[in-house]
Amino acid sequence: MPNTKYDQQMEFFVDMQRCIGCHACEMACAECETNGQESMIHIHYVDRASTVQTTVQVCMHCEDPACANVCPADAITKDEFGVVHTANSSRCIGCSNCVLACPFGVPQKQEQAELMMKCNMCYDRTSAGKKPMCATVCPSQALFYGTREEIQKMRPNSTPVKKFVFGQQEVNTKVNIMMPKGSTELKIH
Amino acid sequence: MFRLIKTLNRIALIKATVAALLVIVVVFAGSRNLQNYDAALIGYLFGTVFAVFGIAYRYSVWLQRPPTRLYWRRSWEFLLSKDFVPYATRSLKLFFRNILFQRFIYPRGKTRWIGHFLLATGCLIAFAVTIPLTFGWIHFTLDPDSDTTYIANFFGFPVSTFQLGSPMAFAAFHALVWCSVLVTIGAVMMMKRRMTNGGLIATQTFDGDWLPLILLIAISVTGLGISYDYTFLQGRTHQFMAVIHAITVILFLIWMPFGKFFHIFQRLAQLGANIYKVEGSRRGMAKCPHTQQEFASQTHINDLKDVTKDLGFDFTLEDGRSHLDFSPEGKRSALAKAHFQARKEGGHFFG
Known part of the structure; x- marks a missing residue:
């Protein structure tokens, strides 16, 4: 990667219970230049028949990304800051392995372009010391980008967690999810 | 050398x-x-x-x-x-x-x-x-x-x-x-x-x-x-x-x-990925347990379970199913539901 001003003190914190489903993040995400003006964030109802709860999902930037591991074309890479980048467009063969293997359901396949795309934490912005687009517009701070001290001050009754359990598999990530104070992990199944 | x-x-x-x-x-x-x-x-x-x-x-x-x-x-x-x-x-x-x-x-x-x-x-x-x-x-x-x-x-x-x-x-x-x-x-x-x-x-x-x-x-x-x-x-x-x-x-x-x-x-x-997709669809589609929608071929899901195991991942769940049986939307919803449950058990939805 070229010279960057990526600030490793800054972290991403997600609290989907705070998501009000306004879609501001989705609009803002499309402004990110590394996505080619495609919105990469996922926002949808969790179970529309029984609740109005919405959820928001950015790429969690796993320590050992399943998407990159299952890619047959070596198109997905993780950089020295822990950012897992969207597929290298010259290599991606549009097979959808990453779309189906990601435990968080993040990568998207652009069918026409036969290309996988995903959130890369607004690398055009974060590498210049700015905040990701989605986090700058989220009105309820379901998406927050800042330092650990800042989030602790704002959410004294919560703990950021970056360990997730999917059955037998434990996944550690760069992005945090805000959990009840004292939590160490989030067990999904 | x-x-x-x-x-x-x-x-x-x-x-x-x-x-x-x-x-x-x-x-x-x-x-x-x-x-x-x-x-x-x-x-x-x-x-x-x-x-x-x-x-x-x-x-x-x-x-x-x-x-x-x-x-x-x-x-x-x-x-x-x-x-x-x-x-x-x-x-x-x-x-x-x-x-x-x-x-x-x-x-x-x-x-x-x-x-x-x-x-x-x-x-x-x-x-x-x-x-x-x-x-x-x-x-x-x-x-x-x-x-x-x-x-x-x-x-x-x-x-x-x-x-x-x-x-x-x-x-x-x-x-x-x-x-x-x-x-x-x-x-x-x-x-x-x-x-x-x-x-x-x-x-x-x-x-x-x-x-x-x-x-x-x-x-x-x-x-x-x-x-x-x-x-x-x-x-x-x-x-x-x-x-x-x-x-x-x-x-x-x-x-x-x-x-x-x-x-x-x-x-x-x-070219191979394209044939794989067509033949997979012909053999039958996988249905997400959450959305109840077809989202990929069952062949692809089964193959991915094997490949992820070869690579050292094991998404097998306690009931014998796999996290990979869920569609991307199903996976995101499962995460949201688990988060909701954890918050509920914690006594505060907004900590």
Whole structure:
């Protein structure tokens, strides 16, 4: 990667219970230049028949990304800051392995372009010391980008967690999810 | 040095050596024991043999990765099945559409497609012209009965004749000039993208993205220099032009297996991925337990369970199902539900 001003003190914190489903993040995400003006964030109802709860999902930037591991074309890479980048467009063969293997359901396949795309934490912005687009517009701070001290001050009754359990598999990530104070992990199944 | 040799992949090394030796064999066969070989091209031949060795080595290592191996195996299994004719026809169509015309780039950007198409077409025609010449498969002779008739020989056999100074001769002898023009225009268009697109500026690298374009332009410009020299300078600078062009081409050949140009060979896997998708859909779709919608072929999901296990991941759940049985939306909802439950049990939804 070229010279960057990526600030490793800054972290991403997600609290989907705070998501009000306004879609501001989705609009803002499309402004990110590394996505080619495609919105990469996922926002949808969790179970529309029984609740109005919405959820928001950015790429969690796993320590050992399943998407990159299952890619047959070596198109997905993780950089020295822990950012897992969207597929290298010259290599991606549009097979959808990453779309189906990601435990968080993040990568998207652009069918026409036969290309996988995903959130890369607004690398055009974060590498210049700015905040990701989605986090700058989220009105309820379901998406927050800042330092650990800042989030602790704002959410004294919560703990950021970056360990997730999917059955037998434990996944550690760069992005945090805000959990009840004292939590160490989030067990999904 | 010994440590380096020890770390080499044995299977890949054997395959690469066989591929490189095969090139030497076809050079001997095509040039009739080198009697028709143009010695001026020997540097290019050494570069090509190295490139073949490197590409075969990397390709072989690449195929050993579990997901690539799976696609490779499945693609051939589906292609060579009882449905060979429809799959071969489909692959052929896709070869023209996606490999020769790179139409999948068009939805990514019109100008991007035009730029890529120009430089790829220039490169592919140039390969088609130069490889048979470098291998000694094609050589030209003068008709003994006429000093204006040229004969093109393939593997030592005459295949066509044309008059010197004819349009055919002009087109044939300037084929690489047209290629250089196409490549230069295409490469400049791609460079402009890389100078103006904010996303590319943030993520591009010199060796990964700029060097290939610089090399292509260097090859094209130095190649045009040879034509310029014999057309306008009576060949006065031929040696300089020939040497500097050879240096750029040989650098390109040596670097081919390591850098961005390897995607030319990887791209063919897209044909296999397409057959895999079609055959998978035919065999039956997987339904997400959360959304109750079909989202991928069951074959793909089952294969991914095996591949992820090979790679050290185990998404098996306590009830025997797998997290991979869920669609992307189902996975996101499962995470949201688990988060809701944790917050609920914690006593505060907004901590």
